Amino acid sequence: MGKSKTLLFTTAQNDLADLAKALAHPARIAIIQYLANSQSCINVTLVTELGLAQATISQHLRELKELGLVRGSIEGASVNYCLDLTRWREVQQHFQSFFEQISESNTNGLCCN
Amino acid sequence: MGKSKTLLFTTAQNDLADLAKALAHPARIAIIQYLANSQSCINVTLVTELGLAQATISQHLRELKELGLVRGSIEGASVNYCLDLTRWREVQQHFQSFFEQISESNTNGLCCN
DNA sequence: ATAGTAAATCGCAATATCACGATGATATGA
């Protein structure tokens, strides 16, 4: 990407951007939704569910794990993945305060009609 | 990227991913916040505010405009940008229902301890 | 007209992302 100039921005801005990046791919959205809906924490049934290669799913899971959104625990030969709900509440909070900042915007139709 | 396989996913999943992508860069977060906080709709004062080149800002603004998050109206030689608050309420709704889906998750600590 | 300012666009270089086959590590069951 030609080096995103993270130094120009605040930590909060970079953090939110990183979280958004994690959600910036339909496969990751789908993985998260699948984990949210499945009773048991699911491993790579995701491969057959989503129609992507095992290596690809694994890579997406790693990104989600790196941000703490998903955890995995070894269960014999396989790995059980699940959402870290505590972390997700945090994340939701981040987004929420961002959105609030916008809705409290004083751009009251004063411009751009 | 090697062609993201959008066809495998639902429209809702792709849409949310696209919105997230728009927020997946600190410069765009900063632009949005600046627009939210400024009284008048601001043009590329953003260049001096953010410390990025004019071409770069213009490109980020275009991405935001393409998703309808930001509008610009020509004002003589310059352009006034502002947030489309109606659109933003929509966007917030998208994210909110995604987060609700997660918090209603039945992953009640049954796994991954 | 001419010069100056504001912004969009083009084209490039650097880097990041996505998808996947292949390989390797580990664990299970015969």
Add this chain to the structure above:
DNA sequence: TCATATCATCGTGATATTGCGATTTACTAT
């Protein structure tokens, strides 16, 4: 032990993103 199954990681090709200088377009003021 040996075959099989589940994952993670590496390496690679294809594509996308960032950032910017240079150019172009449009308007303003002199």
